[in-house]
Amino acid sequence: MVVVSAAVEGLLDEAVAKRLIVQAGASPGSIYGKNGKGTLRSRIAGYNNAARHALWLVIVDLDNDAPCAPEFRQTWLPSPAQHLCFRIAVHEIESWLLADKEQLARFLSVPVARVPNTPEDLADPKKEMVGVASSSRSRPIREDMVPRPGSGRSVGPAYTSRLIEFTQSRWRPMIARRYSESLRGAMDCLGQLVNAGNRALG
Numbered sequence: 722m723v724v725v726s727a728a729v730e731g732l733l734d735e736a737v738a739k740r741l742i743v744q745a746g747a748s749p750g751s752i753y754g755k756n757g758k759g760t761l762r763s764r765i766a767g768y769n770n771a772a773r774h775a776l777w778l779v780i781v782d783l784d785n786d787a788p789c790a791p792e793f794r795q796t797w798l799p800s801p802a803q804h805l806c807f808r809i810a811v812h813e814i815e816s817w818l819l820a821d822k823e824q825l826a827r828f829l830s831v832p833v834a835r836v837p838n839t840p841e842d843l844a845d846p847k848k849e850m851v852g853v854a855s856s857s858r859s860r861p862i863r864e865d866m867v868p869r870p871g872s873g874r875s876v877g878p879a880y881t882s883r884l885i886e887f888t889q890s891r892w893r894p895m896i897a898r899r900y901s902e903s904l905r906g907a908m909d910c911l912g913q914l915v916n917a918g919n920r921a922l923g
Contacts, residue, residue, distance in 0.1 A: 723918035726750035772805035808907035815846035820897035
């Protein structure tokens with residue numbers, strides 16, 4: 722089994738990257754970054770250089786840093802190495818999780834109609850995720866994912882750990898890709914990368 726290393730913005734992104742690597746039939750290697758977008762940007766050239774000799778996946782949020790993913794890609798990494806899959810989540814990694822609306826609704830204990838149908842149209846998927854969680858029938862979900870009044874925070878105290886739990890135990894990338902173009906592109910790119918690595922090993 723081929724190994725794919727990765728670099729990401731944070732802990733939730735790490736869980737998503739590992740899930741996608743396994744889904745592609747590979748083994749997750751070391752996961753780098755996990756200290757914000759600025760750190761990832763400052764080290765992208767090093768990751769790209771490493772991908773000359775090994776398989777790599779880099780995932781970064783589009784946020785509102787550019788009008789579209791292709792323009793964002795040009796500013797970050799116009800010439801990715803042969804073995805690097807550089808993918809952009811539109812607009813945030815949460816949109817990829819929202820794209821599996823049936824499973825997310827069950828996990829958050831909300832009606833499936835409460836989860837949006839077109840997650841990539843959301844300007845702030847993280848805010849939407851908190852909004853969905855706020856209507857949960859489960860008090861622990863609300864307490865973990867929704868910020869307390871006056872806290873000054875945008876998410877609850879266990880927001881990330883709850884979504885990591887969902888990613889590891891419930892999230893279905895093959896279903897979610899139907900409703901997220903950027904996720905579909907990431908999975909296709911990663912699949913091609915792993916297939917090429919398997920051919921090289923064979």
